[in-house]
Amino acid sequence: MQYADIIFPRGGDNHVAIDLIVQHIRTKLGQHNLCKIYPNLYVIHSTFQICGMHTLIRDAKTTKHDFVFYSDRLIRLVVEHSLGHLPFTEKQVTTPTGVDFCKRVCGVSVI
Structure with a gap:
C-alpha cells in the first residue's frame, strides 16, 4: 500500500x-x-480483435495457455506496428533463383 x-x-x-x-x-x-x-x-487504433484479446487476457477465468497465446498476439501487433516506423533505405535484393526485389518488402510471421 x-x-x-x-x-x-x-x-x-x-x-x-x-x-x-x-x-x-x-x-x-x-x-x-x-x-x-x-x-x-503512435497509437494503435483499437479493433474488435484487439478489444477481444484485451478482454480475454484480463479475464480471471482465462487459461494460462490462452493468456500466453493472446498476450503474444498483442505483443506481435505492437512489434509489427513499431517496425513500420523504423527508418530504412531502399535496396535491391537478388534471390538465389534470380528474382529481383526492390521497393517492396514482404514479411511473414511463422508460428
Whole structure:
C-alpha cells in the first residue's frame, strides 16, 4: 500500500470506484491530443480483435495457455506496428533463383 498509486476499498469488487477512475482517466486522455504533445507517440487504433484479446487476457477465468497465446498476439501487433516506423533505405535484393526485389518488402510471421 505504501507504493500504490491507487487503492480501491474492497479491491476488485468495488466496481463503482473502478468505473469512476476509468472515466476520470478517459476524460484526462480526451482533453489533449497526446500525439501532438508527444511527437514520438503512435497509437494503435483499437479493433474488435484487439478489444477481444484485451478482454480475454484480463479475464480471471482465462487459461494460462490462452493468456500466453493472446498476450503474444498483442505483443506481435505492437512489434509489427513499431517496425513500420523504423527508418530504412531502399535496396535491391537478388534471390538465389534470380528474382529481383526492390521497393517492396514482404514479411511473414511463422508460428
